[in-house]
Amino acid sequence: MAAPAAEGAGAHVVLVGLPGVGKSTVGxxxxxxxxxxxxxxxxxxxxxxxRSVARIFAELGEPxxxxxxxxxxxxxxxxxxxxxxPGGGWIENADAVRLLRPPARLVYLRASTATVLRRLGAGxxxxxxxxxPDPAAAIERLFERRRPAYxxxxxxxxxxxxxxxxxxxxxxxxVTVRGAGYVTG
Ligand code: S3P
Numbered sequence: 001m002a003a004p005a006a007e008g009a010g011a012h013v014v015l016v017g018l019p020g021v022g023k024s025t026v027g028x029x030x031x032x033x034x035x036x037x038x039x040x041x042x043x044x045x046x047x048x049x050x051r052s053v054a055r056i057f058a059e060l061g062e063p064x065x066x067x068x069x070x071x072x073x074x075x076x077x078x079x080x081x082x083x084x085x086p087g088g089g090w091i092e093n094a095d096a097v098r099l100l101r102p103p104a105r106l107v108y109l110r111a112s113t114a115t116v117l118r119r120l121g122a123g124x125x126x127x128x129x130x131x132x133p134d135p136a137a138a139i140e141r142l143f144e145r146r147r148p149a150y151x152x153x154x155x156x157x158x159x160x161x162x163x164x165x166x167x168x169x170x171x172x173x174x175v176t177v178r179g180a181g182y183v184t185g
């Protein structure tokens with residue numbers, strides 16, 4: 001397997017954060033603008049498995065989905081630089097994160113649990129971990145567990161402060177320039 005690229009520009013940028021925070025929307029637009037490949041993990045896993053994430057969870061179980069996420073991560077380790085949008089739970093697999101970082105940089109798209117639930121709306125039905133009777137409690141639990149890992153990202157973009165264009169611009173900057181910190185404007 002080829003050695004991973006040096007840290008900084010030229011490495012993957014991985015968008016992390018809760019479901020519904022906008023990883024796919026921001027990532028797709030930023031990659032297009034930067035003329036880089038974009039990989040939406042859920043979409044790629046759905047394509048490979050020939051069924052939706054909801055059906056993978058229901059029919060094959062969450063461990064199967066997590067193994068598919070890890071396998072895809074391992075494949076991307078030596079791939080040319082891209083914008084990656086794994087599902088919100090990928091961050092909990094420290095081993096998968098270590099496969100990419102360094103040199104990849106993680107960008108945390110932040111929003112409160114109330115905001116992501118509102119943004120998800122009907123899309124909640126497609127998220128097996130949030131489709132139960134008490135989605136508010138479910139997202140709180142996920143966030144509590146994942147928060148330290150999300151906050152360990154190299155850069156935080158606050159999606160409640162930055163509008164979509166600024167979020168896209170910030171990610172485009174990150175794929176071309178090395179940077180870290182908390183971007184608010
Ligand atoms: C999950 C988030 C989903 C999807 C799966 C599990 C999670 O992706 O991978 O339903 O554990 O938070 P999004 O973050 O794109 O919704």
